[in-house]
Structure formats: structure tokens, C-alpha cells
Amino acid sequence: MKKWFKKNKWMAYLMPSFLFPLSITIYGLIMAIKESMTDNTGFSLQAYRALFYDHAFWASYLYSVRISTISTVLSLIIGILITRLLYQKLLKTEWKLLVWVPMIFPHFVWGYMVVLLLSQTGFISSIFNHFEWIQDFSQFPILLYEPFGIGIIVTYVWKEIPFVVLMLLPVYAQMNQQMPLVVKTLGGNEWNVFKTTEWPWVAPVLFETGIIIFAFILSAYEVPALLGTTYPKMLSVLSYEWFFYADFRYRPKAFALMVVVTMTIMTFVLIFFHMVNQKRYRMMKGNGR
Numbered sequence: 001m002k003k004w005f006k007k008n009k010w011m012a013y014l015m016p017s018f019l020f021p022l023s024i025t026i027y028g029l030i031m032a033i034k035e036s037m038t039d040n041t042g043f044s045l046q047a048y049r050a051l052f053y054d055h056a057f058w059a060s061y062l063y064s065v066r067i068s069t070i071s072t073v074l075s076l077i078i079g080i081l082i083t084r085l086l087y088q089k090l091l092k093t094e095w096k097l098l099v100w101v102p103m104i105f106p107h108f109v110w111g112y113m114v115v116l117l118l119s120q121t122g123f124i125s126s127i128f129n130h131f132e133w134i135q136d137f138s139q140f141p142i143l144l145y146e147p148f149g150i151g152i153i154v155t156y157v158w159k160e161i162p163f164v165v166l167m168l169l170p171v172y173a174q175m176n177q178q179m180p181l182v183v184k185t186l187g188g189n190e191w192n193v194f195k196t197t198e199w200p201w202v203a204p205v206l207f208e209t210g211i212i213i214f215a216f217i218l219s220a221y222e223v224p225a226l227l228g229t230t231y232p233k234m235l236s237v238l239s240y241e242w243f244f245y246a247d248f249r250y251r252p253k254a255f256a257l258m259v260v261v262t263m264t265i266m267t268f269v270l271i272f273f274h275m276v277n278q279k280r281y282r283m284m285k286g287n288g289r
Contacts, residue, residue, distance in 0.1 A: 029259075033255075033259055035251065035255040036048065036255035036256035036259050037252075038252065039252060044252075046252070047255065047256040048256050050253055050256075051256045051257060054253075056232070056233075059232035060232045060234065060238045061260075063147075063149065063232040063233070063234065064234045064235045065218070066149075067149045067217065067234070068214050071152070071153050071217050072160075072210050075163075075164055076206055076213075078157065078161050078164075079160075079161045079162075079164025079165050079168065079209075080164065080168060080202065082165055083164070083165050083168040083169060083172055084194070084198070087173065099162050100165075102162050103166070106222075107156070107159055107222055107223050108223065110155050110159045111155050112226070114144070114151050114154055114227065115151070115226070118144055118150075118151060119144055120138065120140045120142065121137050125137055145227065145228070147231075149228065149229075151227035152234075160213050164206075164209055164213075167205055167208075167209045168206070168209075171201055171205050175198065175201060179196075183196055207275055210272065211268065211272045211273075214265075218236075218265060219235075219265065220236060221234075221236040221237060224236060225240075235261050236261075238257065239258055239261070243255075
């Protein structure tokens with residue numbers, strides 16, 4: 001054991017910063033499970049029964065998964081397009097700052113910016129009205145506080161694209177730049193170049209980035225609370241309301257909802273990690289497809 005620590009001192013130094021948040025997370029999950037399975041009489045699964053028979057929960061669950069999935073997919077697609085087109089320029093400091101400035105600001109700030117831009121009396125509707133493309137502000141489409149969650153999606157996509165670029169840029173910087181020329185010389189088009197020379201290297205990082213973004217959006221509170229509609233609500237908003245509801249009987253139900261969210265995230269993580277490991281195994285065997 002001593003020899004291992006001598007050879008891996010860097011791991012010993014990093015261990016406290018890793019174990020502390022991990023222990024807090026595990027403790028919180030254990031306490032949430034305990035509270036969700038406890039009532040005045042002791043052990044009970046009544047909270048889960050009430051949750052799964054609640055139409056508001058299922059509406060919120062589907063709403064949250066849909067918004068998280070759409071936001072994640074759009075962020076990944078736009079992020080990889082930007083990285084492919086601009087990665088040589090993004091190696092320069094000024095271009096990096098231009099793309100990564102949005103990462104400085106919290107999601108809540110970007111949510112307010114979306115309100116200022118996309119509300120019916122916002123900046124874009126004012127431009128439309130100025131050029132007489134619309135005669136009245138009420139003619140501007142409702143993009144916020146509506147059931148589809150457009151405002152929430154726009155906020156998360158806008159905010160997460162720089163993160164996707166940040167994760168993909170090192171991959172593109174380390175790629176063999178001669179391979180695309182070889183594919184084109186053999187008659188391949190841009191799609192063949194991407195599928196043959198880029199996708200095998202990009203896919204694992206893209207999947208891992210998607211896991212992070214999906215998990216964050218599904219459990220985030222501030223943007224849905226600011227831009228969401230009254231029904232259905234994102235799961236984070238619904239659990240917050242149940243937790244602080246005047247009737248304390250809703251508390252176990254709120255904890256049960258949190259546990260379900262955690263299990264959903266873990267399920268997606270296992271699926272994605274299985275896909276990533278398969279991709280890496282094929283790459284090691286010399287077949288990236």
C-alpha cells in the first residue's frame with residue numbers, strides 16, 4: 001500500500017476533493033430514500049404509490065425529459081458544427097474568449113437575457129414592431145411561459161453550446177489533419193470525412209458531454225422556475241413546491257420525486273456509458289464504426 005501511494009501521490013492529493021463531494025452526494029441520496037420510505041407509522045411506500053398515481057407528476061416527468069433531451073441534442077449538434085467549422089480559429093485566445101464568455105455567467109442570468117430578448121415586449125419584438133413587420137406587440141409569437149418550454153430550451157442551448165465546444169476542441173486539435181485529405185482524395189464527401197476520420201474520436205466525448213448536460217438540465221431549478229409554465233412544471237420545480245408545501249404530508253412525496261429523478265439520471269448514465277465503452281472497445285480493436 002505504501003509503495004502504491006508513493007507512486008501515485010497525485011491521487012492521494014486529489015482524493016479529499018473527490019471524496020468530500022461524493023460523500024455529501026451519497027449521504028443526501030440515502031437520506032432522500034429514507035425520508036421517502038418513512039411516514040408517521042414507520043416504513044411505508046405510500047409516497048411512491050401516491051407519486052405514481054399522480055397525473056401532475058407524469059405530466060411533469062414527460063415534460064422534463066422532453067425538454068432535457070431536446071436541449072441536450074441541440075446543444076451537441078450545434079456545438080459540434082461550430083467546433084468542426086472553427087476549431088483552427090478557436091485555438092487562438094481571442095476566439096476562445098468569444099465562444100466561452102457565456103460560461104462566465106450563471107444560467108439564471110441567461111434566463112433573464114432570454115426574457116429581455118424573446119418576450120412579447122422584448123428586444124426582438126421591438127425590432128419587428130419598428131420595421132412594421134408586426135402592427136402590435138401581441139402579434140409577436142408567445143415564446144415564454146408556454147407549454148412547450150421554448151424559453152427554457154433556448155436558454156439551455158445558448159448556455160451549453162460553449163461547454164460542448166470546450167469539451168470537443170481538444171479532440172479536434174489532436175486529430176490527424178491529413179486523414180480528411182486522404183478521404184477526399186479517394187472520392188469521399190464531407191459526410192464520409194466526418195464519419196470515417198472524426199466520429200470514432202468525437203463520439204465518446206460527445207456521449208459523456210451529453211450525459212453531463214442532460215443530468216444538469218433534468219435536475220436544475222432556476223431557469224424552469226423563471227421561464228416555465230404553471231402546468232406542467234419541471235420536476236425540480238414540482239419537488240420544490242411539494243417540499244415547502246404547507247401540508248407536511250407532501251414531504252415524503254417530494255423526496256420520492258427526487259429519488260425518481262436520480263434513478264432516471266443513473267439509468268441514462270448507464271445506457272450512455274455502455275454505448276461509450278462499446279465505441280472505445282471497437283476503436284481499440286481497430287474498428288471505429
